[in-house]
Amino acid sequence: MENIRRSDLVAATIAAIAETGSLDVTMRQIAKRAGVSSALAHHYFGTKEQIFLSSMRHVLALFGTEVQLLLGKSDTPRERVEAIIRASFAESNFRQEIISAWLNFYVQAQRSEAAARLLNIYRSRLRSNLVYGLRPLVKDHAEPAAEGIAAMIDGIYVRQSLSRSSPDPEYMVALVIDYFDRICEQHR
């Protein structure tokens, strides 16, 4: 029962944040959306910050799973980098709801030490995955290349959060891979 409630509440939190477009969601809104009383939400999570952190973990895990899935199918360095790029725009992540949550988690990380830590773990992992794939391809340029690719992905997310049109993952993948291609060309 506890697990069910917790995941219901996490889902409700993400949905509520996306709908409101901010972290100014009340525990009651979240609880109501999950079909429980706000007291129960407190019972399971203790504080609002905890429920936010759990929601972040969920979103981050979603992304991590996708990356692992695609990395598993990759053999060459080039495929590995592409895998990360494609994972970033996989359907499970690059959805309006999740995109909106991402933006707000960035904000949360500015206030909450715990949230910052969480986000930094994800960022480090993404970075090291990228560098690992890029090193054989571009040598010394791997670090800035990883930075550039990561920035472009983050930028696309932010911009999508503002856009009224629905996400176009293929276009975004093409955009980033095009950048990736150009970086590689120079080093061929």
Added chain:
Amino acid sequence: MENIRRSDLVAATIAAIAETGSLDVTMRQIAKRAGVSSALAHHYFGTKEQIFLSSMRHVLALFGTEVQLLLGKSDTPRERVEAIIRASFAESNFRQEIISAWLNFYVQAQRSEAAARLLNIYRSRLRSNLVYGLRPLVKDHAEPAAEGIAAMIDGIYVRQSLSRSSPDPEYMVALVIDYFDRICEQHR
């Protein structure tokens, strides 16, 4: 007097947002920082949303001024694109305080129609400036190229907002211009 008060309050708002790391700043905090009563802040701005909007306008204007300044010195298409990139990381914009404000204004735009409009005006202008500069250089590719450059800039902002290290504008300019260079090469 009115103008002084208004700009004091706008400055206080930006500072308060940066310090808090979120839009959860109270009118009292803002007013206190500006050295006035919160009643006066209301007198001048009416509502909290209005003071946020004015602060956005201020930040956007700052950026616009910088762009105009650098565009004025540019003659070739290439220079024009570079001007926009450099303006994005000019000292007046790419400061921790302003960067933090940017991120939060993105969030605000998700809730406030007026904020969204404001941000979209800036985005359109940026985009059209970029496309105008890119067209002679990359022809058909101008649109996605503009999108890519804009995304990278936005991404760098977002990432900087999380970073504890102080901004390194030259590195960022180099990163984006490197991308720009690679796009151009193909079309030479």
Added chain:
Amino acid sequence: MENIRRSDLVAATIAAIAETGSLDVTMRQIAKRAGVSSALAHHYFGTKEQIFLSSMRHVLALFGTEVQLLLGKSDTPRERVEAIIRASFAESNFRQEIISAWLNFYVQAQRSEAAARLLNIYRSRLRSNLVYGLRPLVKDHAEPAAEGIAAMIDGIYVRQSLSRSSPDPEYMVALVIDYFDRICEQHR
């Protein structure tokens, strides 16, 4: 089993009240201290007030037992009065934990009719015991003398509850018996 649980919970209640220094202890705190669920505490006692009343009864019984014990060994009126005084500062009662509970039970009696009744029964009995012992010694003065002695005992409790130093029963017994002696002298 039931008896064990009940006395565990009563002990936990007294300990919790002493530790908190007030009646603002939650059922959960009490239950946890007794090693059971709060639902079980309700099962056995029904309401929070009931558990408080049982705890009062326990403390009162403790005192009553002590009085009976010492009275049993007393033959003369003088010994009887001294027995009551000594019982008041016997180790089983005059312990920080119990002292703190006393003070709080006085407060509880101001709100709860049932608690007031309980405390009044104890007070009447103490009074009549004192008067019974004092009558042969001081005649008409027995009533106010009993009142004075009782007040001094209660006062010592209250003052001890605030004091950070540990209780000194012998000093307190001496203080009250000194008063008792002086009362008697006059009537010799």
Added chain:
Amino acid sequence: MENIRRSDLVAATIAAIAETGSLDVTMRQIAKRAGVSSALAHHYFGTKEQIFLSSMRHVLALFGTEVQLLLGKSDTPRERVEAIIRASFAESNFRQEIISAWLNFYVQAQRSEAAARLLNIYRSRLRSNLVYGLRPLVKDHAEPAAEGIAAMIDGIYVRQSLSRSSPDPEYMVALVIDYFDRICEQHR
């Protein structure tokens, strides 16, 4: 205005505590009794603990004033001790409402460091006043005598808080002064 509100709220707090018979009074109850919103009570006092502390200070000040008043008219040591005793049962202090507040402030002092400090200041002053008056009369016995008198006074308060009958200050003064007399006799 602020001073008016503050003293209204303090009065309301004392009345509310007396009526409830405990510190479980809500800010709303207090505020309503003072004829203001609970937000205003918070505006002026910040927290509930602060309003309690201010109320304690008020009651303590009341007592202090009375003591000073009566001490001012006293010339001999004997008169000084009597002054303190009489002040303890002066009409301004020994009223059901204030008596009830006293008891609850004792409880509050068990939880709140600040409340404990406040109460201890009063206790020290009372004690030193008593000792100062008693010294010439009973020499070495001054300390325990002061303790005994103070205990009796406190005890009378506690007992009165439980009693349903209205306070009888003259009887109480007589009781304590009788004790005082007997202490002195021995040393004559």
Added chain:
DNA sequence: AATGAATGAGGATTCATTCAT
């Protein structure tokens, strides 16, 4: 122009209590 006074509305959190199992 400027502010202190004042509040209604709302939010996080806690808790005694109930109930199905």
Added chain:
DNA sequence: GATGAATGAATCCTCATTCAT
């Protein structure tokens, strides 16, 4: 006998906003 699940009600506190001065 024992408990986890669940909640309604209540509490402290905050805040944007208004208004009289």
